[in-house]
Amino acid sequence: MTRYDVAIIGTGPAGLEAALTVKARNKSVLLIGPADLSAKVRKAHTIQNYLGLPNVSGREMQEAFLKHLESSEIKITDEQAKNIYAMGDYFAIQTGGADAMYEAETLILATGLPQTKGLPGEDLFLGKGVSYCATCDAALYRGKKAAVVGYAPKEEDEANFLAELAGEVLYFPQYAGEVRTVPAVKVIREKPVEILGDRSVRALKTDGGEYEADGIFILRETIAPDKLVPGLEIEADRVKVTPQTETNIPGCFAAGDIAGPPYQYIKAAGQGNAAALAAVRYLAAKRKQ
Amino acid sequence: MVKVIREADFGQAEECALAVLDFSATWCGPCKMLAPVLEKLSEEMKGKAEFFKVDVDENPNLAVRFAIQSIPALIFLKNGKEVGREIGFKPEAALRSTLESFLG
Numbered sequence: 001m002t003r004y005d006v007a008i009i010g011t012g013p014a015g016l017e018a019a020l021t022v023k024a025r026n027k028s029v030l031l032i033g034p035a036d037l038s039a040k041v042r043k044a045h046t047i048q049n050y051l052g053l054p055n056v057s058g059r060e061m062q063e064a065f066l067k068h069l070e071s072s073e074i075k076i077t078d079e080q081a082k083n084i085y086a087m088g089d090y091f092a093i094q095t096g097g098a099d100a101m102y103e104a105e106t107l108i109l110a111t112g113l114p115q116t117k118g119l120p121g122e123d124l125f126l127g128k129g130v131s132y133c134a135t136c137d138a139a140l141y142r143g144k145k146a147a148v149v150g151y152a153p154k155e156e157d158e159a160n161f162l163a164e165l166a167g168e169v170l171y172f173p174q175y176a177g178e179v180r181t182v183p184a185v186k187v188i189r190e191k192p193v194e195i196l197g198d199r200s201v202r203a204l205k206t207d208g209g210e211y212e213a214d215g216i217f218i219l220r221e222t223i224a225p226d227k228l229v230p231g232l233e234i235e236a237d238r239v240k241v242t243p244q245t246e247t248n249i250p251g252c253f254a255a256g257d258i259a260g261p262p263y264q265y266i267k268a269a270g271q272g273n274a275a276a277l278a279a280v281r282y283l284a285a286k287r288k289q
Numbered sequence: 290m291v292k293v294i295r296e297a298d299f300g301q302a303e304e305c306a307l308a309v310l311d312f313s314a315t316w317c318g319p320c321k322m323l324a325p326v327l328e329k330l331s332e333e334m335k336g337k338a339e340f341f342k343v344d345v346d347e348n349p350n351l352a353v354r355f356a357i358q359s360i361p362a363l364i365f366l367k368n369g370k371e372v373g374r375e376i377g378f379k380p381e382a383a384l385r386s387t388l389e390s391f392l393g
């Protein structure tokens with residue numbers, strides 16, 4: 001397996017600037033995130049204070065950023081990091097099933113802020129029936145009842161995958177538009193409000209009723225950083241970083257909104273640059289040993 | 290060394306002063322990642338803690354008995370009694386300090 005010098009998670013200004021800087025320093029880079037860039041970029045109305053791009057719309061910014069990446073020959077791996085393991089010497093990044101793994105010596109987290117707050121009961125039952133990755137945990141629900149809460153159409157694939165193993169799959173789309181799931185998946189257009197259970201998950205409560213389930217899969221665009229990287233230190237929902245963007249895990253850096261305020265596009269880009277340089281320094285020091 | 294254990298010989302784990310049960314499965318990615326970490330810790334803690342791997346597919350009754358809902362799940366037994374559990378992958382340093390707290 002290729003082991004990259006730097007893996008960057010997130011395709012907002014922090015992740016993109018980090019990728020450009022790593023590449024300019026002649027290190028290999030793996031950039032993981034939506035290929036059409038983070039929603040916060042492409043959906044922005046107008047950004048007034050981005051240097052060199054006055055009163056730019058999200059669409060224009062997206063176009064400018066993609067052009068810059070292309071000219072530096074940086075490719076985006078259009079996947080979502082589901083789990084990241086600090087193995088000591090390197091990081092293992094899982095994007096789907098057991099085989100969808102990448103390796104890198106250093107890691108830069110730039111996934112932005114979670115769009116939604118966790119549901120009541122979500123933390124309590126994580127690992128006791130609540131999961132963020134259907135392809136990772138599906139086999140535990142063979143013949144059982146699973147509820148899937150999907151925040152984007154791409155999560156329909158996860159529900160379909162689950163339906164091959166689980167006894168029953170309920171799908172709760174949290175977006176408008178058509179849902180294309182296999183017939184075995186029951187689609188329910190209701191909003192989840194709470195996860196119920198005692199020792200483990202018992203049911204998903206929605207604004208329309210209560211649905212019994214052995215497992216509840218919550219599939220969002222952004223996974224909370226301490227869930228994504230087990231062992232990562234968090235402070236007030238943000239990754240705790242030093243001014244040099246270091247986290248508590250050696251070789252792991254964080255930049256952009258995930259690393260705390262101010263929540264500004266230009267600050268994110270600047271911090272992405274700092275994180276890339278910190279990662280390059282870390283690699284140099286490690287290889288000297 | 291991490292020993293593979295089955296329902297039939299589970300008594301072995303219950304007799305240990307400190308046993309670490311690694312509930313896992315062949316198809317589980319995080320379990321695969323955790324395995325080398327546990328292997329290393331088991332060598333470090335030789336004589337202080339015994340490490341066992343429980344395949345949840347081959348030992349469904351043990352998985353039910355310990356209410357395993359997500360793997361990897363580590364269960365810590367002191368003389369057969371559960372004293373703690375950790376769900377999901379944990380970095381080496383974090384697990385070492387958890388184990389040391391049970392030895393303390």
